[in-house]
Amino acid sequence: MSDSKLREDLCFWAASLFDRGLTGGASGNISVRTPDGGLFVTPTGVSLGRLDPAALSRFDAQGNHIDGPAPTKEMPLHSAFYETRTNAGAVVHLHSTHSVALSMLPETDPEDAIPPLTAYAVMRVGKVALLPFFVPGDPAMADALRGLGGRRSAVLLANHGPVVASKDLEAAVFAMEELEETAKLALLLRGTGARPLRGDQIAQVVDKFKLDWD
Incomplete structure (x- = not known):
């Protein structure tokens, strides 16, 4: 995929997420791999709904900021x-409401924070x-x-908020949407006795689609 197409796609998906209320103001950030191994990254302080394809941050394959804001x-x-x-x-990070809410609940499992509902x-x-x-931007978060x-x-x-990495930009966006919808379901179902997928049902899905699950 060409650099220009990647720039356009990043801005398209960012605007889609913003327009549907999955992150507000100037919150959230996205990065995507370029064909040469570098990255296009959303700039600081810019709304995901108002990105300019020509004004993205660019990094080379060694992680150096080489162009853009x-x-x-x-x-x-x-x-x-x-x-x-x-x-x-690609990596997508949002401040989506239901995922943030779930992150604050004392009963949320640190090892399995999003229940396997579907x-x-x-x-x-x-x-x-x-x-x-962590304070936003703290390198300890990366550690x-x-x-x-x-x-x-x-x-x-x-x-x-949630952060998702996937094989490409579209897959990362879809995974983020699924995460947020599952967090919403988890909050809606609190206290109802609703049943998540059983271990054997999860195993069927994992086996059929050759997934990593530990």
Whole structure:
């Protein structure tokens, strides 16, 4: 895919997420791999609904900022995902309401923060780790992600929001949407006795679609 197409796609998906209320104001950030191994990254302080394809931050394959405005302050977090998930082609971080709410509940499992309510939550998101609170932009957040050893393609940042890495931009956006919808379901179903997928049902999905699940 050409650089110009990647720029346009990043802005298209960013605007789609913003227009549907999945992140507000100037919150959220996205990065995507370029054909030469570098990255296009959303700039700091710019709304995902108002990105300019010609005004994205660009990094080379060595992680150097080589063009465009200053990148998101969460660049260390993005870099940690690319380091530990070597097949990742894009990373999406939002402040979506239901995921943030779930990250604050004391009963949320740090090892499995998004319950396996549907097959698509298993297929597109997998197990989600809950990381503790960090001040936005703190490099310690990236260190915490590295501590997972690449075992998770999605995390929840406590009192902050979800981050998802996937093979390409479209897949990362779809996974983020699935994560947020599953968080919404989890909140709606609290206290109702609703049943998540059983272990054997999860195993069927994992086996059919050749997924990693531990």
